Amino acid sequence: MTTENSSRTSTVPETDSEEYSSVNPATDMIDCKLSRRDFVKTVGYFTGAGALGLQLISVETIVECAPLEFSASAHTVELTVNGLVHKLTMDTRVTLLDALREYLKLTGTKKGCDHGQCGACTVLVNGRRINSCLSLAVTHQGDQITTIEGLSGGEELHPLQTAFIEHDGFQCGYCTPGQICSAVALLEEARRGDASFVTPDLAHTGRVELTPEEIRERMSGNVCRCGAYPGIVQAVQTASRTL
Amino acid sequence: MNTIGKPISRVDGKLKVTGSARYSAEFDMPGLCYAVLVQSTIPAGRIAGMDDSLARKAAGVLAVLTPENAQRLPGAEKRLSLLQDNQVYYNGQPVAVVVAEKLEEAHHAASLIKIRYSVSAPKLDFVAGFPSSHPGNHNGEPGDMSWGDVDGALKDSDIKIDQVYTTPIHHHNPMEPHAAIAQWNGDELTVHESAQDISGHRAKLAKLFGVQESNVRLICLFVGGGFGCKGPLWSHVPLAAMAARQVNRPVKIVLERPQMFGPVGARPRTHQRLTVGATREGKLTAIRHEVHAHTSVIEDYLESSAFPTRVMYGCPNVSTIHRIVDLNLGTPTYTRAPGVATGTYALEVAMDELAYKLNMDPLQLRLLNYTENDPQTKLPFTGKHLRDCYTRAAERFGWSNRTREPRSMRDGSQLIGWGVATETYPANRRPASALVRFKPDGRVLVATGTHEIGNGIYTIMIQTAADALNVSPDLIDAQLGDTALPPAPITAGSMTVASVTPAIQTAAERVRTRLLQMAVADSGSPVHDASVDEVDFKDGLIFRKLSPNRSEKLGDFIARNGGQPIEGIAHVEPDETLKQKFASHSFGAVFAEVSVDPDLGPTRVRRVTAVYDVGKVLNEKTARSQFIGGIVWGIGLALHEDSHMDARTGRIVNENLADYHVPVNADIGEIDVSAIDIADTHLNPLGARGIGEIGITGTAAAVANAIYHATGKRIRDLPITPQKLIA
Numbered sequence: 029m030t031t032e033n034s035s036r037t038s039t040v041p042e043t044d045s046e047e048y049s050s051v052n053p054a055t056d057m058i059d060c061k062l063s064r065r066d067f068v069k070t071v072g073y074f075t076g077a078g079a080l081g082l083q084l085i086s087v088e089t090i091v092e093c094a095p096l097e098f099s100a101s102a103h104t105v106e107l108t109v110n111g112l113v114h115k116l117t118m119d120t121r122v123t124l125l126d127a128l129r130e131y132l133k134l135t136g137t138k139k140g141c142d143h144g145q146c147g148a149c150t151v152l153v154n155g156r157r158i159n160s161c162l163s164l165a166v167t168h169q170g171d172q173i174t175t176i177e178g179l180s181g182g183e184e185l186h187p188l189q190t191a192f193i194e195h196d197g198f199q200c201g202y203c204t205p206g207q208i209c210s211a212v213a214l215l216e217e218a219r220r221g222d223a224s225f226v227t228p229d230l231a232h233t234g235r236v237e238l239t240p241e242e243i244r245e246r247m248s249g250n251v252c253r254c255g256a257y258p259g260i261v262q263a264v265q266t267a268s269r270t271l
Numbered sequence: 272m273n274t275i276g277k278p279i280s281r282v283d284g285k286l287k288v289t290g291s292a293r294y295s296a297e298f299d300m301p302g303l304c305y306a307v308l309v310q311s312t313i314p315a316g317r318i319a320g321m322d323d324s325l326a327r328k329a330a331g332v333l334a335v336l337t338p339e340n341a342q343r344l345p346g347a348e349k350r351l352s353l354l355q356d357n358q359v360y361y362n363g364q365p366v367a368v369v370v371a372e373k374l375e376e377a378h379h380a381a382s383l384i385k386i387r388y389s390v391s392a393p394k395l396d397f398v399a400g401f402p403s404s405h406p407g408n409h410n411g412e413p414g415d416m417s418w419g420d421v422d423g424a425l426k427d428s429d430i431k432i433d434q435v436y437t438t439p440i441h442h443h444n445p446m447e448p449h450a451a452i453a454q455w456n457g458d459e460l461t462v463h464e465s466a467q468d469i470s471g472h473r474a475k476l477a478k479l480f481g482v483q484e485s486n487v488r489l490i491c492l493f494v495g496g497g498f499g500c501k502g503p504l505w506s507h508v509p510l511a512a513m514a515a516r517q518v519n520r521p522v523k524i525v526l527e528r529p530q531m532f533g534p535v536g537a538r539p540r541t542h543q544r545l546t547v548g549a550t551r552e553g554k555l556t557a558i559r560h561e562v563h564a565h566t567s568v569i570e571d572y573l574e575s576s577a578f579p580t581r582v583m584y585g586c587p588n589v590s591t592i593h594r595i596v597d598l599n600l601g602t603p604t605y606t607r608a609p610g611v612a613t614g615t616y617a618l619e620v621a622m623d624e625l626a627y628k629l630n631m632d633p634l635q636l637r638l639l640n641y642t643e644n645d646p647q648t649k650l651p652f653t654g655k656h657l658r659d660c661y662t663r664a665a666e667r668f669g670w671s672n673r674t675r676e677p678r679s680m681r682d683g684s685q686l687i688g689w690g691v692a693t694e695t696y697p698a699n700r701r702p703a704s705a706l707v708r709f710k711p712d713g714r715v716l717v718a719t720g721t722h723e724i725g726n727g728i729y730t731i732m733i734q735t736a737a738d739a740l741n742v743s744p745d746l747i748d749a750q751l752g753d754t755a756l757p758p759a760p761i762t763a764g765s766m767t768v769a770s771v772t773p774a775i776q777t778a779a780e781r782v783r784t785r786l787l788q789m790a791v792a793d794s795g796s797p798v799h800d801a802s803v804d805e806v807d808f809k810d811g812l813i814f815r816k817l818s819p820n821r822s823e824k825l826g827d828f829i830a831r832n833g834g835q836p837i838e839g840i841a842h843v844e845p846d847e848t849l850k851q852k853f854a855s856h857s858f859g860a861v862f863a864e865v866s867v868d869p870d871l872g873p874t875r876v877r878r879v880t881a882v883y884d885v886g887k888v889l890n891e892k893t894a895r896s897q898f899i900g901g902i903v904w905g906i907g908l909a910l911h912e913d914s915h916m917d918a919r920t921g922r923i924v925n926e927n928l929a930d931y932h933v934p935v936n937a938d939i940g941e942i943d944v945s946a947i948d949i950a951d952t953h954l955n956p957l958g959a960r961g962i963g964e965i966g967i968t969g970t971a972a973a974v975a976n977a978i979y980h981a982t983g984k985r986i987r988d989l990p991i992t993p994q995k996l997i998a
Contacts, residue, residue: 121375130374135297136290138495140446141528145928148446176290185288193284196896199725201287202447202495208288248935251928253446253496254725255903256896257939 105166109134110178120166125149127165128175136176136205140251147250150206151175157213176205179212187270188212191263199254207250211264214246215271238268272741274734275957276948278892282749283493283729292493295465296450302520303452304333306511307377308530309367309384311359314393314599314921315568318357318366318386325383326369331376333518335384336368342513345481350570350602352506352534353479353513359388360569361601362921363533365506370514370522393599395921397540397565400596404563407595409575409610414562414595416581418647419588424557428548432624436545436617438989440565440914441538442531442923443606444933447495449505449535453512454521461488464508467501467722468761473754475504476512491752494724494762498904499605500536501724502763507534532914532926536604539564539574543617548588553629555586555640560618562593567602571595574603575610579695579968580618582856585642599921605763607904608964611696612971616908616989619692619972623979632675633976634665634691645854653698653849653953654960656884657858660947664882665691667943668862677983685866688981694859694881694969698951698960699766704757704842705774707736707782711834713811713826715742717779718750721759721771725900726963727893728767734889735772735957739779741809757840765857765961768889773955774843782839783808790823795831797821845955853953857960859883861902863973867981872993874978876906878941879970886951886960894962898944901966907934908967909974910990 104117109132116131125142128134128151137160140148144159151160152174179186188211191197198204218236226245227236236242243261252260286292311318323335341354352365359366367384371377394400407414425431451464460480466472469489477484494501507524515522526535541564548557564574577591606612626633641658644651665671673689674680680687705719717736723729732749736742750756760770787803790796790813798806798815807816814822829837849855861881867874879902888894911932914923925931944966950958971989978996979985986995 119373119375121379126374129297133299134290135293138294138447139296139525140448141928143528143927143929145528146446176288180289185285189285189288192288193280196281196892198284198287199727199893199896199900200446200494200496200723201283201292201725202294202445202493204287205290244936244939248937251446251933251935253444253498253933254896255900255934255939257903257934257936258899258942259896260936 103166105169107165107168107173108171109173110175116165118165120164122165123161124151124163124165124168125160128160134175134177138202138205140203147210148203148206150209150250152209152213155213155216157210176209179208186212188263188267191267195259195262195266196256197259197263198252198256203250203252207247207252207260210247210250211267214264215268217246218242218268238265240265272737272743274737274744275889276887276891279730279734279744279890280892281727281730282733283723294447294450294493294495295463295491296452296523296525298452298463300454300521304370304372304518304520304522305374305377306368306370306514306522306524307381308365308507308510308524308526309369309381310530310534311362311364311366313359313388313390314362314395316359316388316390318359319389320387321367322385323367326380329376329380329383331372332369332380333372334370334514336510336514336517338366342516344479344509346478351509353509361533361567361599363530363601365510365534368510368514370518393921394568395598395916395918397596397598398542400598401563401594404594404596407571407573407593409573409578412575412578414573414575414593415591416647417590421557421559421588421590424588425546425548425559428556429551430549430625430628432545432547432621432628434545434621434624434987436543436620436987438541438613438616438908440540440916441606441912442914442931443498443500443536444531444928444931445496445498445500448526448528448531449501449507450525451508451511452521452523453515455516458482459486460512461490462508462512463490465494465501466491467494467497467724467763469720469722469752469754470758471761472504472508476509479509480512489754491722494722497724498607499609499763502761503536503604505535528928529926532923532931533601535601537601537914538606538613539566539572539603541574541576541613543576543614545617545621547621547625549625549629553631553636553639555584557588558586559590560592563596564593565596565598565600565603567600568597570602572603574613576614576617579611579614581647582645582854583618583693583695584640585646586640589646600916607901608696608967611964612908612967615692615694615968616971616975619969620975620987623690623972623976624985634661634670637661637693648854650852650854653853653855654884654886654949654951655858656947656949657693657860660858660860660882660884663945664860664862664880667882668880670862677980680981682866684869686869686981688865688867688977688979689862690973690976690980691860691862692969692972692976694861694883694965696765696857696965696968698769698855698857698954699764700769700845700954701760701766702842702844703759703770703774704840705771705778706757706838706840707775707778709782709786709825709829709837711826711829711836713746713824715740715747716750717747717775718756719759719771719774720754720756721751721767722762723751724762726762726767726897727890728771730893731768731772731889732775735775736779739776740783743810746811757842765963765965767961768959769955769961772957772959774841776956777841777843778839780839781841782837785839786813786837789832789837790828793832796828797823849953855954855960857883857885857965859965859969861969861973863970863977865974865977865981867978867996869982872996874910874991874996876940876974878943880943881966882945882947883962883965884947884949885962885965886949886954887958888946888948889957889959894946895944897962898966899942901964902942902944902970903934903939904967905970906938906974908989909971910992911938913990
């Protein structure tokens, strides 16, 4: 059958499932009276957005074709990264991660998933760890942003960087900058007394003891596909003793 | 120097922890622009029409490549999707490429392309495809191999196990997505690519574009993980090169995470039937291992799950059979311990089932069927110390404290289980080349076109050269990942060290000899007129053995002799006759402790102990990480990883890292790994057999067996998720 869809957002062929399964492999072309586009549009009007979430995503793209109206706007922002102020005029769609990597050429911060699911892009904003892929660059005017490049003082490594090398808390190294930035914030969170899911006593105030279990839990937003987790835990524990 | 074996920290560690290690998407060049892939949304059929008019008009767009307008490639092949025709073979297949000034512009424009498809009935039902499945081979080894009389022996067996074990589709998901930057200069193509096989990719790109291999250069200084998926050349790389040619600028393409679930390989789904016969005393009499695994409709790939059954135990009657089912999915490929990871899961769970049926300790059953020779060829092993692995690992784990009955061990409300499995991986080696260069500044360069993928090869290269030359590692630099260097094989199959270090040793020996020959011939040298045997080179000094004070610094010698570097290059081939004399495999024993929540079902792997026989360990620190990494993958195989395919559309529905579960830090407990560390010099002079993959083998079975011990439930379908345990 000949149908139509938008290429990037839909994962469903533009035909309803009955027609789809009834396709005869011998006569692979079938005329389709009601195109899927019309079909879901109709259904969409009557059912609302809930029940057919997946299909409606494609409907939105096809029916509204919103991008036609879209025009990117440029915006000027001053980003303070590792103590240096950079004045950038950028498309407002640029994420903080892409601003760092593609505009400022600070490629130490990594893109792993672009969806806030892997932690490779972790940076510190005003001392807190965030996934820079989930944040638009233009929202960071005035913020203090610290990336992996800003942790060491020249030749002198940050104690966490030294500990990651010593305990081999990485293999390929791609998740490492995110792991280390995450760990820097972790140490501060523990010092402050922030509880985690595994903290035994939530009434306790003051510094949290960083047991291996606490570290594992608090580092679980940073995926390491090489599986260097035991080394990461050792490195964070070692650094927590020296800082 | 004596650096081999020492726990030396990675020489590239500082680059990695400071964010200075440069991965393939991180090279900047004038005019760099961005390409984004458009993928098919149907599993089979053809593109009936494509409307790219909006995309072409969108801001910043430089080009839209479609099947209609794309450059026709002289060497195009069906396995790649290079817009040469309008056929669609799987959902997620690249069908267009948008190039724009900025990444955001390319993304947006890609969303504006409208495609009409003519849909064919796809082949997506794995089991329904069994009747039309076909045989295949894996790296030239036949999928089918048998010895003895399996049917007869099974009929006469006292005890029989006959079960089906299944494993799902996995996607490699290295943290660094596939990435390439392609740039043409006339007929010369340079590609920065995250690749495990720069030489192989160079050859393929040259063929595709009809240019000389010498006109193509691949560069890859660091691979942000690969696990097999960056071994083959996939479509996005030639597509980036096509785009670069069209816009006449360097083009960068980085796959988005969802694009890692289709066009760049997978571990195929397997269906494994194991029929095992034994005597009442526990001696194996027959094993039949029948495997079905899927491939795509455009290329054969065989998941060789029954291969480990050919080598693991002494058994007089064995039959190993593989059948491939063609499906409208992206082509699967090598995934960490291809075949062996899935195969040892099935075989080692079947052994556990047999042990319970025999009322025998599962470790005892394995020792009872221990083999000193390769069971198929009867050849001796180049080295096998598996018995020591069992003994040492059992002791470290405390196996003797295990109570046999399922559900007999508890910790509070949690059920505790202990399981064991055997691990194995073949020892591979391929031809490799290397150069060692004495530089005018007195430093030494060691270089080969291999790949740093987390294996620690920068460090191992320097250790190898340091020991071969008697030079401090601090004086040595390593270079790799460039086809301008002497070529090395694909970084896969746990063979990098076994292949590359002999080439480095030979090159080092050559450059050392050359230096000493030049020195004794040089009238200005303090060693002039001595014979080469009477002089030596150590720690940067050339000297007479009998009067070491008569010495000269390497840098001074080179400066006086024209200031040119002195170089040794070697190409070294493995001994092909070795296979006629020996079988060569690594082995290991792995023990796991799990806790299972009897009410809610989640399993936690509390601790794993493994001991490996992998020949000589070249660096205790990096080796430990390789073993642990393999075990973490084994835990993912047992408990987490599962790509769900939509049965109608052939799309992977959990194509992201929130829904495709890989182990995170909190999933991993204590891991205790060690090695027997006895050199196996049959394979190479250093006696190393490779360690990248053995850790995943056996581990999933040890976990599955521990879960049975904890719960009394035998789950034969991976991953073992909570709902399967409380069902």
